[in-house]
Amino acid sequence: MPEVLFDVRWPDGSTQSFYSPSLIVEEYFRAGHAYPVGDFVDTSRTCMRIADQRVRQKYGFGCAQSVATMAGIERAAARFAADEHVTLEAFRRQEGAGPY
Numbered sequence: 001m002p003e004v005l006f007d008v009r010w011p012d013g014s015t016q017s018f019y020s021p022s023l024i025v026e027e028y029f030r031a032g033h034a035y036p037v038g039d040f041v042d043t044s045r046t047c048m049r050i051a052d053q054r055v056r057q058k059y060g061f062g063c064a065q066s067v068a069t070m071a072g073i074e075r076a077a078a079r080f081a082a083d084e085h086v087t088l089e090a091f092r093r094q095e096g097a098g099p100y
Contacts, residue, residue, distance in 0.1 A: 003094040011037065011084035016076055017092075018044075021063045022051040029088045038082030044073045 006025050007017050024047045048066040055063040
């Protein structure tokens, strides 16, 4: 299953990379676009839920890494107001790099 890292720039200028066990994030986000933090968190939650379902369907068990990704996004986003903007800077595909 193709995997992707997605790089974000938070409102304070800090950057962070997150993991998705599926390319679903590329369907919901666009590289180079800014999103209100609240929307980014909500959409990320949707993406990680779908990614987890895809892993479960293919392998018979959920993806702990998608849960960890969501926890990291929520933890980082808590530092900012919901209407501040986070920019999704890039996607980095990881074909066959992990267990999914």
